[in-house]
Every structure is written in structure tokens, then in C-alpha cells.
Amino acid sequence: MRQQLLQHVTELDAEDLPAYVYDLHDLREHAAAIHAALPEGVQLFYAAKANSDPRLLEVLRDHVDGFEVASGGELHHIQATCPGAPIAFGGPGKTPAELEQALQAGVDRLHIESEQELHLLTGMPGERTVAVLLRVNLPIALGPVALAMGGRPSPFGLDPAHLDRCLALIADDPRIRLRGIHVHLASGLDATAQLDLAGRVLTWASEWADQKGVELSEVNLGGGMGVDYGCPDRRFDWAAFGAGLHRLLEGHPQLTLRIEPGRSVTVYCGWYVTEVLDIKRSAGRAFAVLRGGTHHLRTPAAKQHDQPFAIIPVDTWDRPWKRPRAQDEPVTLVGQLCTPKDVLARGVQAERLRVGDKIAFGLAGAYAWNISHHAFLMHPAPRFHHLDHAPVPAGPQS
Numbered sequence: 229m230r231q232q233l234l235q236h237v238t239e240l241d242a243e244d245l246p247a248y249v250y251d252l253h254d255l256r257e258h259a260a261a262i263h264a265a266l267p268e269g270v271q272l273f274y275a276a277k278a279n280s281d282p283r284l285l286e287v288l289r290d291h292v293d294g295f296e297v298a299s300g301g302e303l304h305h306i307q308a309t310c311p312g313a314p315i316a317f318g319g320p321g322k323t324p325a326e327l328e329q330a331l332q333a334g335v336d337r338l339h340i341e342s343e344q345e346l347h348l349l350t351g352m353p354g355e356r357t358v359a360v361l362l363r364v365n366l367p368i369a370l371g372p373v374a375l376a377m378g379g380r381p382s383p384f385g386l387d388p389a390h391l392d393r394c395l396a397l398i399a400d401d402p403r404i405r406l407r408g409i410h411v412h413l414a415s416g417l418d419a420t421a422q423l424d425l426a427g428r429v430l431t432w433a434s435e436w437a438d439q440k441g442v443e444l445s446e447v448n449l450g451g452g453m454g455v456d457y458g459c460p461d462r463r464f465d466w467a468a469f470g471a472g473l474h475r476l477l478e479g480h481p482q483l484t485l486r487i488e489p490g491r492s493v494t495v496y497c498g499w500y501v502t503e504v505l506d507i508k509r510s511a512g513r514a515f516a517v518l519r520g521g522t523h524h525l526r527t528p529a530a531k532q533h534d535q536p537f538a539i540i541p542v543d544t545w546d547r548p549w550k551r552p553r554a555q556d557e558p559v560t561l562v563g564q565l566c567t568p569k570d571v572l573a574r575g576v577q578a579e580r581l582r583v584g585d586k587i588a589f590g591l592a593g594a595y596a597w598n599i600s601h602h603a604f605l606m607h608p609a610p611r612f613h614h615l616d617h618a619p620v621p622a623g624p625q626s
């Protein structure tokens with residue numbers, strides 16, 4: 229944990245907890261490094277659904293080529309927080325109103341998920357043009373991945389067998405400009421696996437385009453760059469990925485590639501900080517009950533993993549009874565909810581954990597607060613802190 233962050237967390241009072249602390253400085257450096265690792269011809273879009281906190285988006289907008297949104301709500305939000313930023317609109321089940329909204333917003337790309345969407349689009353009045361990518365569920369074996377969106381029967385994207393009918397619909401409507409193909413097949417892949425997949429996608433896409441006489445100018449490879457919650461220091465190798473994409477592009481000089489990661493961009497900058505309310509034993513097992521829980525940080529429940537954490541010892545204890553503690557033993561960290569699913573980490577070895585100590589859960593900057601069931605049990609919401617001590621540039625940036 230960065231010194232400044234540790235200092236901030238140490239100074240938080242119990243009434244300030246639980247709190248989400250976002251390290252904007254860390255986010256800025258990380259996003260800049262990702263962008264720097266990508267070669268010419270590769271554009272970086274950020275998938276807003278991972279975390280759409282406005283302060284994070286404002287940091288990111290200087291380091292990405294645009295934002296990927298998956299709902300009319302996200303579209304509004306990005307327009308309001310990052311006016312003028314290019315937007316790609318994807319996601320299944322777009323309503324007629326959302327498609328209309330996308331046209332009005334003049335989105336940079338619309339990712340088509342189905343024939344139904346194309347029918348809706350061609351039926352819309354007006355002269356507005358729209359650039360589209362066809363999202364395809366390619367028959368590619370994926371092996372073990374954290375989440376599979378394709379490569380098997382799935383509600384996402386188009387079955388390749390339906391592409392011809394889509395091409396016919398597009399050919400009949402001069403307002404729809406086909407730019408290429410979009411895929412987002414899996415989440416949790418490391419750089420080697422992502423590159424392997426990218427190679428197979430590019431081969432498929434160029435053969436398909438040649439066969440169909442489609443001018444392929446763009447392939448969007450999606451997101452899903454892996455995050456290792458069990459080993460937070462083992463990060464996606466952006467340098468190797470960038471170098472690999474550069475090699476792939478050598479075979480396709482006319483092509484622009486896009487990627488749209490979410491999790492791997494913001495996950496590391498977020499911390500969920502809380503305190504130990506109680507420590508108890510049940511049939512010999514130690515449980516630490518924390519203020520808050522998975523209604524604030526659903527990630528470990530959703531992914532069935534142990535959320536990584538740091539213990540920040542608090543030495544003051546002014547109660548007249550013995551301070552409950554766990555010592556050199558496995559402890560299960562649970563929240564305040566009346567359900568056995570409210571577990572943040574299970575049976576993790578703790579050298580020493582006492583009532584009143586603070587716990588800072590890391591990797592809480594993506595799919596964390598925004599995927600949690602906040603209303604369950606009506607506990608108070610966490611506070612949000614945005615740490616940023618990087619010098620503010622004087623005057624407008626060129």
C-alpha cells in the first residue's frame with residue numbers, strides 16, 4: 229500500500245468507516261502505462277461498467293481514446309462527465325429508445341448484438357449515419373477462463389451463421405456503415421492467452437471479410453485482461469501484449485485494433501476500508517465480523533474468492549474487558565449481513581487480528597461498489613475518498 233494511502237487510512241475514525249478510498253494518483257500512472265504500452269494502430273477504450281465513478285472517469289479521459297458503454301444510463305453518464313469523448317455503445321438487449329439515444333448522441337461506434345437490433349435501426353427515421361461493428365460469438369475453444377461470454381452457446385453477440393443476413397440488412401441502408409468486427413469472448417486471460425485469442429480472431433475476421441467482400445477497417449478485441457485476486461502483484465503484462473499486437477498488425481497494415489478493458493484498468497486503485505467489530509469462535513473456527521460487508525463489496529461473493537486485504541493495527545483499546553482477538557490461526561472475514569454468503573475472505577491465516585483493527589481490502593476499484601446490493605439490510609452507505617496528491621498542472625494542458 230502506498231505510504232500516502234496508508235497514512236490516510238490510518239487517520240480515518242470509526243465513524244468514517246466503511247470507506248472506499250480511490251487512489252487517483254495510482255490510477256493515472258497505471259492508465260498512462262497501459263496507453264504507453266500499446267503500439268500505433270491500437271486504440272484504448274475503457275469499459276465504463278467496471279467503475280463509472282466520475283472522478284475516476286475524469287482521470288481516465290486523458291489516457292484513453294474513448295469509453296465503452298453498455299446502457300443508455302452509462303451513455304448519459306459519460307456524456308455528462310467526459311463531454312466530447314468518443315463513445316462505443318455495446319451490450320445485449322438495447323431498447324429502441326437506447327438506439328435512438330445512441331443516434332442522437334452521435335456515438336463513435338455502435339456494436340450490433342443481433343439481427344433484431346439491425347431491424348430496429350433500419351426502421352428509424354432520419355438521415356443520421358452510424359458506424360457499426362458486428363459483435364460475433366466466434367466458435368473458438370477458450371480453455372479455463374474466469375468468465376466466458378462466447379466460444380459456446382451464449383446470449384452475447386451474433387452466431388456466425390447469421391452474419392450474412394446482417395450484411396444484407398446493412399447493404400440495404402446507406403446510413404449504416406460497417407467498420408468491422410467486435411468480440412468480447414472471455415474475461416481473466418493473461419497476455420499470452422489474449423494474444424493467442426487476438427491472433428485467431430484476426431485470422432477469422434480477415435478470411436471472413438475477404439470471402440464476403442467486406443472492407444475490414446477495424447477489429448475490436450474486447451476486454452477481459454486478467455486480474456489475479458490471489459496474487460495481486462501478478463499483473464497483466466501490458467508491455468508483452470502491446471508488443472504482440474504490434475506483430476499482429478504487421479500482417480494487417482490497414483487495420484485499426486481496439487481494446488476495451490475495464491477491470492484491469494481500475495481494479496488496483498480502489499480500497500474498501502473497514503474495521504473489526506467482533507471476533508468470535510464457533511466450533512473452534514475464528515470469525516471476524518466487520519463493519520459493512522458484501523452489500524458494499526460484492527466482488528468476493530460474486531467471484532467466490534478471498535478478497536486480498538491488509539490489516540492496519542489500531543493499538544488503542546479503552547474497554548474494561550479483554551480485547552477479542554485471533555492469533556496465528558485461520559480467520560474467516562464476514563460482514564454484517566444475516567446470510568452465510570456474506571463472506572469476504574475464508575479461513576485466511578492471520579498473525580494477529582483484534583477487535584478495532586482496520587482492514588483494507590485491495591483490488592476494490594472494479595466491479596465492487598457498483599455491483600453490490602446496497603439496499604439489503606439498510607446499513608449506512610460507505611463514504612468515498614479520492615486521494616490525489618499529484619501536482620495539478622498550471623494552466624490548460626496542450
Ligand SMILES: *Cc1c(COP(=O)(O)O)cnc(C)c1O
Binds near residue numbers: 278412450491
Ligand atoms: C464487460 C465488458 C468489457 C470489459 O471487460 P473487463 O473484464 O472489465 O475488461 C469489455 N467489452 C464488453 C463488450 C463487455 O461486456
